[in-house]
Amino acid sequence: MRWQVELLFKECKSHNSLHGFNTQNATLQESLIWASLISTTLKRFVTGCIEQIFKVEMSTMIVSKTTVNWWYGLLEAIVQQRRKGLVNQMTEACEFLKENAQRAHPKRDRQSGILQYALEPAFYADI
Secondary structure (H helix, E strand, O other): OOHHHHHHHHHHHOOOOOOOOOOOHHHHHHHHHHHHHHHHHHHHHHHHHHHHHHHHOHHHHHHHHHHHHHHHHHHHHOOOOHHHHHHHHHEEEHHHHHHEEEOOOHHHHHHHHHOOOOOHHHHOOOO
């Protein structure tokens, strides 16, 4: 599991702008860390939902790298409390990610063991 933890920290630092702070305020720094972890958790939740719904294996790194294409629209709809807009944004995000963020070599990853430790999508548990 250590490698997965390392990947989580890399995702937070590289794709959530958590590599440095422009403040000395400890409370603000802690808040930024929590916001990054919450954001990463929600992105991974969306990724897991797409895996379950469309029966595809997603790359969390590609999902994270493409955040600018789909994530901000979702957050904007939530902040503005636009339910219909949120449904539309979620549909667009799912379609975008389904088409652009699938794992490159899922069969190889299953054989090599990279998807061990309950990281493999649950729909493969039935196979």
